[in-house]
Amino acid sequence: xxWLTWRQHRAQLLSTAALLLIIGGGLxxxxxxxxxxxxxxxxxxxxxxVSGHFRAAYQVLGWLPLxxxxxGLFWGAPLVARELERGTHRLAWTxxxxxxxxxxxxxxxxxxxxxxxxxxxGFVVDTWLSTFEGTRFGERIGDxxxxxxxxxxxxxxxxFAFTLGAAAGAVVRKLLPALAVTIAVFLVVMFxxxxxxxxxxxxxxxxDPQGIPAGLVTGSAYVAPDGTEVADIPxxxxxxxxxxxxxxxxxxxxxxxYVQPETRYWQFQWTEAGILLGAALLLGGVVAYRVVRRxx
Amino acid sequence: xxxxxxxxxxxxxxxxxxxLAVLGAVLLGYSVVVAGRLxxxxxxxxxxxxxxxxxxxxxxxxxxxxxxxxxxxGSFWGAPLLARGPHQLARKESRTxxxxxxxxxxxxxxxxxxxxxxxxxxxxxxxxxxAEAGRLPAESLFAVxxxxxxxxxxFAFVLGTTVGALVRRLLPALAVTLAVFLAAHGAxxxxxxxxxxxxPERLELTTPAVAGESWxxxxxxxADRYWRFQWTEAGILLLATTLLxxxxxxxxxxxxAST
Numbered sequence: 246x247x248w249l250t251w252r253q254h255r256a257q258l259l260s261t262a263a264l265l266l267i268i269g270g271g272l273x274x275x276x277x278x279x280x281x282x283x284x285x286x287x288x289x290x291x292x293x294x295v296s297g298h299f300r301a302a303y304q305v306l307g308w309l310p311l312x313x314x315x316x317g318l319f320w321g322a323p324l325v326a327r328e329l330e331r332g333t334h335r336l337a338w339t340x341x342x343x344x345x346x347x348x349x350x351x352x353x354x355x356x357x358x359x360x361x362x363x364x365x366x367g368f369v370v371d372t373w374l375s376t377f378e379g380t381r382f383g384e385r386i387g388d389x390x391x392x393x394x395x396x397x398x399x400x401x402x403x404x405f406a407f408t409l410g411a412a413a414g415a416v417v418r419k420l421l422p423a424l425a426v427t428i429a430v431f432l433v434v435m436f437x438x439x440x441x442x443x444x445x446x447x448x449x450x451x452x453d454p455q456g457i458p459a460g461l462v463t464g465s466a467y468v469a470p471d472g473t474e475v476a477d478i479p480x481x482x483x484x485x486x487x488x489x490x491x492x493x494x495x496x497x498x499x500x501x502x503y504v505q506p507e508t509r510y511w512q513f514q515w516t517e518a519g520i521l522l523g524a525a526l527l528l529g530g531v532v533a534y535r536v537v538r539r540x541x
Numbered sequence: 542x543x544x545x546x547x548x549x550x551x552x553x554x555x556x557x558x559x560x561l562a563v564l565g566a567v568l569l570g571y572s573v574v575v576a577g578r579l580x581x582x583x584x585x586x587x588x589x590x591x592x593x594x595x596x597x598x599x600x601x602x603x604x605x606x607x608x609x610x611x612x613x614x615g616s617f618w619g620a621p622l623l624a625r626g627p628h629q630l631a632r633k634e635s636r637t638x639x640x641x642x643x644x645x646x647x648x649x650x651x652x653x654x655x656x657x658x659x660x661x662x663x664x665x666x667x668x669x670x671x672a673e674a675g676r677l678p679a680e681s682l683f684a685v686x687x688x689x690x691x692x693x694x695x696f697a698f699v700l701g702t703t704v705g706a707l708v709r710r711l712l713p714a715l716a717v718t719l720a721v722f723l724a725a726h727g728a729x730x731x732x733x734x735x736x737x738x739x740x741p742e743r744l745e746l747t748t749p750a751v752a753g754e755s756w757x758x759x760x761x762x763x764a765d766r767y768w769r770f771q772w773t774e775a776g777i778l779l780l781a782t783t784l785l786x787x788x789x790x791x792x793x794x795x796x797x798a799s800t
Contacts, residue, residue, distance in 0.1 A: 260716065304730055308723075311609075315719070323712060389602070420711060421621055425556060428613070436603065 246342055246350035254355065257319050264312075265365055272373040275302050279376040292380045299382045309394035312366065313406035314431045316359055318424055321410020324351060325532060326423040329414075335541050348536045352411060352529060356404055363403025370395040386510045387461035389439040396511070401518035401525070406431055408528035415535035438517065445516045448503040464503040467493070474501065546645050553618050557653050560610075561660065568664040571600060575667075607661070608684040608726065611697035614650060615718045619701020622646070624714040636793060643702065643789075650698045654691030662686040683735065684726075687768070692775035696782045697722055703789040725781075729774075738766075738773040 251258070275298075282294050328334035338344045374395060377383040385391050393402055409430060414423040448463045466474050481492040493500060505513070547554070622642075665686055683689065701718045708714040729735065 256713070305727065319712060319716060421617070422552065424715070425552075425617055439602065 246346060247354060250350050250354050254320070258358065260319075261316070261362060265362060265369075268366065269369050271305075272302075272369055276373045276376045283376075287379065292382075295377060295380060295382065299377060299380075303390075306370075306394070307390045309366070309370070310390050310402075310435055312394065313363065313399075313402040314428055314435075316362070316403050317406035317410035317413075317427045317431050320355060320359060321407045321412075322414045322423040322427045323420060324355070324411045324414055325535060326414030326418060326420045329418045330420050338536070338541060344537050348533055352408070352532055356407055356525075356529070359407040360400045360404045362400075364397065364400035366394060366403075367396050367399030370399070381459070384459055384507050386505055386507050386513060392442065392513070393435070393438065393517070396514040398514050398517045398521070401521035405434075405521040405525045405528075408525040408532065409434075412528040412531040415532045442513060442517055443505060445513050446505065446509060448505050451502045451504055453499045454502045454504075458502065458504050458506065460504045460506040460509075462502055462504050466501045466503075467498040468501055470497045543645060546642050550618075550646065554649065556617075557614075561653060561656055564607075564657070565660050568660060572664060572667045604661075604682065604685065608693075610657070611654075611690070611693040612719055612722045614654075614694050615697030615701035615722055616715050618646060618650060619698045619703075620705040620714040620718050621711060622702045622705055624705035624709055624711045639793060647695060647698060650694050651691050654694030655688070657694070658685070658687055658690040661690070683770070683774075684729075687771040688775045689771050689778075692778035692782075693726075696725075696778045696785075699782045699785045699789065703785045703792070706789055706792050735770060735774065738770045 279295055279298055282298055283291060284294075286294050325334075328337055338347060370391065371385075374383055374385060374391065385395055392398065406427075410423070410427040413426040413430070414420070417423040417426055443461060443463045451458060452468065466476055467478050468474050475498075478493060478496050478498045480496055481489060661682075665682060684693065697718075700721055701714070704717045704721065705711075705714040708717055
């Protein structure tokens with residue numbers, strides 16, 4: 246069964262491996278370039294030295310959250326839909342290999358490989374980001390794109406997208422509509438998570454912060470001298486943005502920031518991975534029901 | 542013929558129309574929210590600006606991703622047209638038949654692309670007069686406003702159709718379409734080719750803080766030359782589309798649509 250899975254899906258597997266090599270190679274070269282730029286610089290000097298270099302890579306890396314969507318399209322959706330559409334499931338599921346074993350090899354085997362591929366991306370992106378340590382570019386929690394393509398969340402996203410595609414194929418039973426459903430649902434879930442992950446934990450409340458703290462700023466407010474919290478200082482409501490800080494400093498109010506600190510990165514990563522793994526299990530159940538339980 | 546095209550492609554047409562309807566509704570809702578927030582600070586122009594920048598930053602997270610919509614057009618309108626699906630019988634279509642269908646679908650793609658452009662342009666115009674020109678990320682909006690989206694949609698459609706005709710199998714055709722589209726789009730973004738559509742005006746900067754980002758420094762020029770740049774990019778894309786269409790016509794003329 247493993248050999249059959251490989252034979253039937255090697256085009257996808259090889260293309261994905263090639264893509265991973267390109268990403269890994271590109272980031273390796275880019276990371277070495279960062280190391281050259283860093284030299285012995287620290288602080289603001291370091292930040293301005295690597296800023297342009299980071300931005301150049303980010304123009305491409307900003308699109309990385311879409312990568313799991315491709316796994317859903319090209320690995321997941323055809324898995325069951327193509328068999329059902331061609332009618333080959335009648336052949337495939339009536340051999341000496343039981344439907345249950347077919348499912349374990351295809352969904353389980355490819356699911357494991359997809360998770361491993363996602364984890365590889367996460368590892369590569371984490372390693373690349375570590376070359377920006379000491380600058381604000383090294384922060385991973387505040388960036389919607391980098392968060393979902395680094396750490397363990399990347400692996401969970403790949404597995405989720407794969408099972409989403411497979412489930413869409415099992416339910417819709419035709420390849421092209423299954424592809425459309427897969428990418429549409431994937432995009433919606435992706436944007437929901439961009440927003441959702443800012444509230445995985447109660448944000449820290451920083452009173453009178455000095456500068457912008459490391460992490461993701463989720464909100465700001467002001468505390469009046471009597472302790473009540475307001476969204477805007479009434480006196481400064483109509484002041485131009487450029488004069489805002491002068492107006493705030495001149496008032497009796499103290500500024501408050503709500504922040505998800507960078508130290509919560511791994512906690513958030515596991516939270517996101519946990520939610521996605523739960524969803525992947527449910528979607529896998531849908532596929533299993535269609536393959537094992539429903540009559541041909 | 543039109544009826545057959547509609548019957549065979551109504552899935553794509555309805556989904557695209559639904560997408561435009563949802564997008565229009567969301568943008569309209571957003572405009573209403575912006576107008577409501579602005580009304581609270583109707584007294585002072587400066588206060589309105591501060592408000593609007595905060596609201597704007599929410600939208601700017603999602604807006605640049607709209608530039609990827611043509612990839613879906615190429616994948617779902619273009620690629621399946623001539624790629625042989627596993628369930629389909631080999632087509633025995635005449636060339637005229639094929640040309641008419643290409644024309645009908647291409648026309649619909651351009652039309653919906655224009656509607657998309659008008660929607661986003663109208664929305665930006667609704668928000669822009671209050672915000673300072675420099676605060677709008679001109680770069681990310683360029684590809685989703687004006688006539689450029691329609692050009693990208695048509696380019697992606699013809700690209701998908703051509704790849705489908707050459708590769709003949711749906712999944713590989715989709716993969717190639719996506720890869721070529723992303724490469725073309727990435728090349729436009731990465732090479733900063735848009736900055737070279739015209740010789741940039743030289744501006745003496747009074748605030749040194751803005752220097753270093755070439756697009757930002759040329760923003761005033763971009764605002765003036767917006768339509769000139771729009772037509773330049775649309776022209777380049779139409780040229781690329783014509784070349785692809787040539788490859789497609791060549792393929793169809795030599796092999797016919799059915800082999």
